[in-house]
Amino acid sequence: MKSNFAENIKALRKERQITQEQLAEAMGVSSGAIYKWEQAISTPDIEVIMEIARFFGVSVDALVGFQVCISDKERIVKALKNIKLDKCYEDRWEEVEGWLRRYPNDFEIVYHSGVLYNLAGIETGNKQYLSRSIALMNHACSLLSQNRDPQISKTSLSRDMAFAYLLLGEDRRGLELLKSQNPCGINDDVIGQELATVPGHRADGLPYLSAALLRCTASLYRVVIGYLNLFFDRKDYAAAAWMLQWFSGYLDGLKTERGVSYLDKDNALLQGICGAVYGIMGQEEQARVWLQKARKLAMEFDAAPDYTSRNIRYCEAEEPRVAYDNIGCTAMDSIQNFLREGICSEGELGATLWGEICHEA
Secondary structure, three states: OOHEEEEEEEEHHHHHHOOHHHHHHOOOOOHHHHHHHHHOOOOOOOHHHHHHHHHHHOOOOHHHHOOOOOOOOOHHHHHHHHHHOOOOOOOOOHHHHHHHHOOOOHHHHHHHHHHHHHHHHHOOOOOOHHHHHHHHHHHHHHHHHHHOOOOOOOOHHHHHHHHHHHOOOHHHHHHHHHOOOOOOOOHHHHHHHHOOOOOOOOHHHHHHHHHHHHHHHHHHHHHHHHHHHHHHHHOHHHHHHHHHHHHHHHHHHOOOOOOOOOHHHHHHHHHHHHHHHHOOOOOOOHHHHHHHHHHHHHEEEEOOOOOOOEEEEOOOOOOOOOOOOOOOOOHHHHHHHHHHOOOOOOOHHHHHHHHHHHOOO
């Protein structure tokens, strides 16, 4: 039976992105010996073949080509994740480094080992762990072509490295990294927080903090709307009412005395929905209270609409941002459109009360 040892060892080495010199060092032989094995000029002893199989995490049969065997890489990745969950760092570093020597250019193993060192460094303050994390994350960046996880990118790797630099006291380096990998302002919160800690330069963080606040608020709005759809589908109207009141209160906290903002238009709609929800639950008094609040706020906004961020509390951006929406031309339109379309067949009371409130005014 013909052996495919020469082809297999070469393929495994290239798959792991290991040079002949690196494999030779790991096996304790010369690079010339590796060359001869891959060219089928010579074949190592069985003891060496067994060692090579252990190194690559395959069976001897798979290595010499008689039978395919699944690598133990999956087992190692799972073990790295378990170490992270169990926080049993100190007892496992030797084992982790052994895996890295075996798979020095495998993205998953390098990345998860870097995460492990990063978390251990954050929790213990150990600078050696943080430095090792940076080195591994930097190497993982060069291996990104192997990555299949959409949650991991150069941006996320850079963010992890930046946190490590900040904890090491290398603030400038950490901030530069965060600023260089900041698509859609994803790092604005961290950049703003760090800049605001520098005496004499705290105001430098304001543009980043303001942008982060607006982005966080917009994200929360979408989350709330998503939850509302789920609650309506489950007919869990009590949960919907609680979430609407909570988020409406949050938006109220961002209101200034200077005038209205686009958040007031959003809030008027949410208050109107809250009134409709109470109507579905048969709580007419509460429904009326929230619908009255919604109308009052909607009328305030429509009297002098402002779609910029200039009247949002804590927002001190150099240039006011402009918001756009598709909920209605006016705040009153947005509420009326919602009540007209209805959230379910039980939502008639809210629409009726709204008509009465508008007529009374």
